[in-house]
Amino acid sequence: xxxxxxxxxxxxxxxxxxxxxxxxxxxxxxxxxxxxxxxxxxxxxxxxxxxxxxxxxxxxxxxxxxxxxxxxxxxxxxxxxxxxxxxxxxxxxxxxxxxxxxxxxxxxxxxxxxxxxxxxxxxxxxxxxxxxxxxxxxxxxxxxxxxxxxxxxxxxxxxxxxx
Amino acid sequence: xxxxxxxxxxxxxxxxxxxxxxxxxxxxxxxxxxxxxxxxxxxxxxxxxxxxxxxxxxxxxxxxxxxxxxxxxxxxxxxxxxxxxxxxxxxxxxxxxxxxxxxxxxxxxxxxxxxxxxxxxxxxxxxxxxxxxxxxxxxxxxxxxxxxxxxxxxxxxxxxxxxxxxxxxxxxxxxxxxxxxxxxxxxxxxxxxxxxxxxxxxxxxxxxxxxxxxxxxxxxxxxxxxxxxxxxxxxxxxxxxxxxxxxxxxx
Numbered sequence: 001x002x003x004x005x006x007x008x009x010x011x012x013x014x015x016x017x018x019x020x021x022x023x024x025x026x027x028x029x030x031x032x033x034x035x036x037x038x039x040x041x042x043x044x045x046x047x048x049x050x051x052x053x054x055x056x057x058x059x060x061x062x063x064x065x066x067x068x069x070x071x072x073x074x075x076x077x078x079x080x081x082x083x084x085x086x087x088x089x090x091x092x093x094x095x096x097x098x099x100x101x102x103x104x105x106x107x108x109x110x111x112x113x114x115x116x117x118x119x120x121x122x123x124x125x126x127x128x129x130x131x132x133x134x135x136x137x138x139x140x141x142x143x144x145x146x147x148x149x150x151x152x153x154x155x156x157x158x159x160x161x162x163x
Numbered sequence: 164x165x166x167x168x169x170x171x172x173x174x175x176x177x178x179x180x181x182x183x184x185x186x187x188x189x190x191x192x193x194x195x196x197x198x199x200x201x202x203x204x205x206x207x208x209x210x211x212x213x214x215x216x217x218x219x220x221x222x223x224x225x226x227x228x229x230x231x232x233x234x235x236x237x238x239x240x241x242x243x244x245x246x247x248x249x250x251x252x253x254x255x256x257x258x259x260x261x262x263x264x265x266x267x268x269x270x271x272x273x274x275x276x277x278x279x280x281x282x283x284x285x286x287x288x289x290x291x292x293x294x295x296x297x298x299x300x301x302x303x304x305x306x307x308x309x310x311x312x313x314x315x316x317x318x319x320x321x322x323x324x325x326x327x328x329x330x331x332x333x334x335x336x337x338x339x340x341x342x343x344x345x346x347x348x349x350x351x352x353x354x355x356x357x358x359x360x361x362x363x364x365x366x367x368x369x370x371x372x373x374x375x376x377x378x379x380x381x382x383x384x385x386x387x388x389x390x391x392x393x394x395x396x397x398x399x400x401x402x403x404x405x406x407x408x409x410x411x412x413x414x
Contacts, residue, residue, distance in 0.1 A: 093291040094236040095393070097379045097409035103214030119289055125236075126409040128243035128269045128394045129212060130284035130296075132236055137290060150379025152408070155237070 083158035096127035167342035174199040184227035185299035202226040222305035249343035265368035277321035376410035
């Protein structure tokens, strides 16, 4: 490439590293398209011990929404909002692929409107062939499902809203 | 190699029959006093990834380790590589055929290029933390499933007996595997993933070659470059290099 984007790229990566630190994140990936066949892929990873994920971090500026809310039954929110700010939001403790049922084609663990007890498995997140059964963090009713079966989720991504 | 002794503080249970050793281990987790291996002579509902049935005839090895690991879920999942390396160590210790065993990402063991063992880890937790983990291991010691039982495109299966002519009991296999896993888990906890990554890569099948990775919804083809520091499969496609945390790999 004749175009000199090195300085701009370095500044961009520094900004990402700062964002990572400021938000207490451990990993951040961004793809920037400059034009046809010209793009920059950046992955910034911090090897520090991961802090607890119980309190949802404000990650909406770096993670794309995991998926559109499932099904028309989910009432459209009145205003743009960040699901992770919702007190009933269950967030992902890890990067992986999420599954809403125990096996392909079987009945999902929960559905919109299901009542759940605290600790009940509501979905599975797989990484490294480890199937992590993700429990409901509180008892209540599944108000929103923010992920799609078989799709990737990021650390801290909103999974479901339980109220 | 001197025979390693059974790991301290880990109990050893031999059962005639259970539904699935992982299910059994997870049921006992709340009341189990500490880590424990459960070996079942047969399983009536053995299962693999995404609840695929796992054939479990008597004479094959079906066992699960129940553990109570500390740390973030992403780190705990790296035990996938610890158990794969331990399995390879156990095979090599018993058969003395170090060149015959390779690892397929993330944790299948291949004997002369065919699947001889499968691993499934299952965790449960609370509040964003994992409270316990079952590490299930199935080994075709005496019999491999019929090809019609396998998914189309899957790596063919083989048994230790058929490929090497050597016969080992499940109990003997457990006595080789349990100390090997404890050793690798100790390395992971004390030194991090680096030494496991190096060891895994040195035994990896199809490194640098073209492979297919099928995730929940997508199929990617590319060159198997390496695994990264989180254990992700790094796949170089014509457009980009992907870091894949979960997939079925096809050759």
